[in-house]
Amino acid sequence: MSLYQHGRDFSIQINGQELMNSRQHASEQALARLGCAHLAGRKAPCILIGGLGMGYTLRQALDLLSPRANVVVGELSGAVVEWNRQFLGELNGQPLSDERVDLQTGDIVEMISGSRSRFDAILLDIDNGPGEMAASGNRRLYGPEGILACRRALRDHGCLALWSADPSKKFEQLLMRCRFHVCRVRVSAHKGSKSQSRFVWVASEDSGILPRGGVRPRVHLKNGSKGGRRPPRKRRG
Numbered sequence: 001m002s003l004y005q006h007g008r009d010f011s012i013q014i015n016g017q018e019l020m021n022s023r024q025h026a027s028e029q030a031l032a033r034l035g036c037a038h039l040a041g042r043k044a045p046c047i048l049i050g051g052l053g054m055g056y057t058l059r060q061a062l063d064l065l066s067p068r069a070n071v072v073v074g075e076l077s078g079a080v081v082e083w084n085r086q087f088l089g090e091l092n093g094q095p096l097s098d099e100r101v102d103l104q105t106g107d108i109v110e111m112i113s114g115s116r117s118r119f120d121a122i123l124l125d126i127d128n129g130p131g132e133m134a135a136s137g138n139r140r141l142y143g144p145e146g147i148l149a150c151r152r153a154l155r156d157h158g159c160l161a162l163w164s165a166d167p168s169k170k171f172e173q174l175l176m177r178c179r180f181h182v183c184r185v186r187v188s189a190h191k192g193s194k195s196q197s198r199f200v201w202v203a204s205e206d207s208g209i210l211p212r213g214g215v216r217p218r219v220h221l222k223n224g225s226k227g228g229r230r231p232p233r234k235r236r237g
Contacts, residue, residue: 003083010054010088012080019128022091023190025056027163027198028125030187032060034200035123035161038209044068046118048153050108050141051075051125055084057163059092061123062100071101072119074108081105109140115153122150122160129164129199130171142171147178151205159204167199172217181207185214 001019004011010022032049039045043066049058052075061071073096075081081103084096096103104111108126130142140146150160160180164171167184175182180203189196202210210216 026191027187028056029060031163032057035121036064045120046070047121048072048119049123055092058095073103074111113149125163157206162201164199175203183210183214
């Protein structure tokens with residue numbers, strides 16, 4: 001993984017392929033807006049951002065949340081953290097210096113699995129989404145085990161928001177099988193662009209907090225037909 005600079009623009013590449021570019025950050029900001037929309041007016045929310053990237057999602061979340069918010073950032077790469085501190089922080093007003101931020105370097109799957117009813121929102125921008133690019137181990141996060149761990153880590157009326165470079169009906173079905181209501185939102189890759197799109201899924205057990213725009217996929221039944229959204233199963237006491 002390497003960091004490149006051209007004038008005021010930065011690019012992070014891995015194995016010769018561009019993973020992110022500072023000129024294209026509108027979708028990362030949209031991830032924070034969509035994932036934190038239900039927290040407007042909340043006095044002390046706690047959220048988790050999985051993947052620091054170039055800090056755009058973190059900056060947007062900090063701008064939206066209250067002064068008493070707690071924002072946990074999980075980043076696997078120590079190099080990405082160092083680049084944000086030395087070079088990329090100037091893009092976003094040095095968000096890592098905000099006292100609300102709790103930066104943790106390590107495996108985001110382990111961070112989520114070790115949490116129970118802790119977060120009001122989990123925002124994930126790991127790799128390229130469900131189609132991994134940087135680390136094959138990321139498939140754990142986007143599989144049934146990872147999604148169920150996210151659900152357990154959320155508080156009541158919390159939501160899971162996930163960034164992706166591409167749409168995936170298969171992944172939407174997985175989210176719904178894990179008892180989430182789901183909304184898929186198409187967002188611009190960068191401000192003013194209509195030709196390049198990215199996608200954000202917002203998932204919650206509370207359908208009332210999903211964005212009004214976007215597409216709400218339906219469950220595909222085993223016989224190939226489409227059914228309505230199945231309600232969560234009631235626990236037997």
